[in-house]
Amino acid sequence: MRRMRSLRTALTAAASAVAALALTAVSGAPAQAAAPLPAHVFAPYFESWTGESPAALSAQSGAKHLTMAFLQTATAGSCTAYWNGDTSLPVAAASFGTDIRTIQGRGGDVIPSFGGYTADTTGTEIADSCSDVDQIAAVYQKVVTTYDIPRLDMDIEVDALDNTAGIDRRNKAIKKVQDWATAAGRTLEISYTLPTTTRGLAPSGLAVLKNAVANGARVDVVNLMTFDYYDNAAHDMAQDTKTAAQGLYDQLAKLYPGRTPAQLWGMIGVTEMPGVDDFGPAETFTLANARQVYDWAVSKGINMISFWALQRDNGGCPGGGAADNCSGIEQNTWDFSRIFAPFTSGSTAPSDDFSLAATPSAATVTAGGSASTTVRTAVTAGAARTVNLTVSGAPAGVTASLSPTSVTAGGTSTLTLTTTSAAVNGTYQIVVGGASPAAAHSATYSLTVTGGNGNQCTAAPWSSGPVYTGSQQVSHKGHNWRAKWWTTGEEPGTTGEWGVWQDLGAC
Incomplete structure (x- = not known):
């Protein structure tokens, strides 16, 4: 996922050298078994660089589970991970530990995520940065034991998808930490968050999973980023989520031929971007889309629904472009969270x-x-x-x-x-x-x-070429029309009652 702003303090020019450690000696924390995540979970991404409290936003939004973005190294070549690559936020109880324990105490949990767009384009994703598989695995183990969590996420995008050495190191390290967890009697799941086409993974994303299979690394969840398609095509974002997931299902069926349909769907997650995504208004995920995706996800029994990101779930910038602190559409705060929250297994209807x-x-x-x-x-x-x-x-x-x-x-x-x-x-x-x-x-x-004077055809005539945004008015064939949302090339009077153009009457 993209991070459109940076609140990091100045980073040190070079990371200190890290001595190689045996995997079993990384942490003095007890290897108790963390409670597994629900079979179906809503876990939106939390932007951990904003200075906000994940526990507070979890309570306000009703999202009991969060995906914490992101863990990465401070500089390329380092084998030490920090939250956001910020050396003041090491993997330690002092960094988000109280918040995470609070969330767990309420019956929720967090999924620490490695990588993300910034790390994947700067060589600071841990497996791209560090050439020692044992040290990478040790970092994974340290995160698990420090925060007592049952799942790690690997957000692999752009340049990291082409780093074949990093891909191989990552999957070898995953296998090592999985073997450690099994020996310790600990639940540990691994998810891969990957960009997608509207028909499933591109070859580079599929290659990540093939390498995992070759290395014996178990992938429990493949989480598709169902946004930022950047294909200059028309998009129904809910339908595109469904076709992307179906394409992934078909790919997983070939990679894991012994699994049942229910098991394959249970490996799939989808991450939306509420409102306007990084490409622009042509890829806008609406509240109606969210309800459609929720119903579909329940019917298929997928593993996870997420979105980028919790701090964007508000209507603070309607009609705008992509932003990291609001959705760009008209909505109430937490509308998307409230739609998706019941997806988590065991959730109940509001008591009040x-x-x-x-x-x-x-x-x-x-x-x-x-x-x-x-x-x-x-x-x-x-x-x-x-x-x-x-x-x-x-x-x-x-x-x-x-x-x-x-x-x-x-x-x-x-x-x-x-x-x-x-x-x-x-x-x-x-x-x-x-x-x-x-x-x-x-x-x-x-x-x-x-009886209003505003019914004259004073609005500019509609034309097929321009882009019209929500609330813009045009005149066409003796009527005034108002656009409900972003549109281009759709003629007023042809889109139906539920289409983009609202008939304001004759003029």
Whole structure:
């Protein structure tokens, strides 16, 4: 995965030499058996260089399991791993140990991940950097015993996919640490996170797995990065996830011919990038895509759902490009986490839940006037919690407000929609969202505007060439149209009710 910003302090110019150590002498920590991960787990990536607490964000988001990014060396040629390659964050209890124990105490866990885009392009991925297989294996063992974790992830991308010597060293080291874990009676799984095409692994990614088989290294999970395709094609990101995973399934079936279909699907993970990915708006993963992927993942019984990254699961930069601290689309904070969290085996529905409704659910207003509705909440399970309310979907010339903006479940709020004479005629779906610490729901209010001056064909005529982004308006064949999301080449009036263009009425 890409890291688009760097909060590292200045690194030392050279790493200190590391003496070769026997694998059994790396750590004085007891080799107790860590609890295995659930058979199906949601574990989004946590950006460990931001200074935030993984335990705090785990609790806020509801993501009980996290994939911790990334472990790498400080400089190429070193055999010592640090979090983010930062020498102030060694593999030690003082570096995230308290957070990890807190997460484990809540019934969750973390998956430390080696590599990532920055390491893989700078020669600081541990197996690319270090030429000693025993020392690489010793680093893996130290991470396992320091944090008492049951899985390690290898995030191998770009240049690291072409480093055949590093690939071979990595898999030999994996075999060594697996043999140690078996002898110690410890659970230890290995996952490979690899880039993918929409039809499965590219040859370079498949070669990593073939080398693992040749070295006797057990790969428990192959986690596909189902984003950043960079192929300049049109993308349905949910469908592309499904076809990429099916392609991987077919590849795994050839590598592991003795495994059943359920076992093969149980080896597969997918990592999405919520909202706009690094390529741009053409590869946008929506909340609707997330629900589709969740349902598909449950039906197939895959091992893991993840996304890049937890700190991006918010709507702080709608309409923007790829960012490392927001999704680039309109959403509530933790929307993607709430969709995926129930995927973890043993998860249950929220114990404290509520319902949300708008009464009445529709109104017609003449431009310049106003309409209001009562937003009602009710406790449906457990205790009453505070529900924070939001509203979205109001077009130009319409102002939406809620009073109050938070209620205790069972209470009500008033949604008021005030229009101006410049409002564009049409019917709009106004969405009221409600989120408590335990659950989230939404209700839709249909507002029809008539008699507005904004219904003239003053918007620029639609053309097949330009790129239109969400909320941009065009005129076409006597109607005004508004784009719901990024589009190009799709003619207004041809995409259907659920398509990209919303008909704002005749002009």
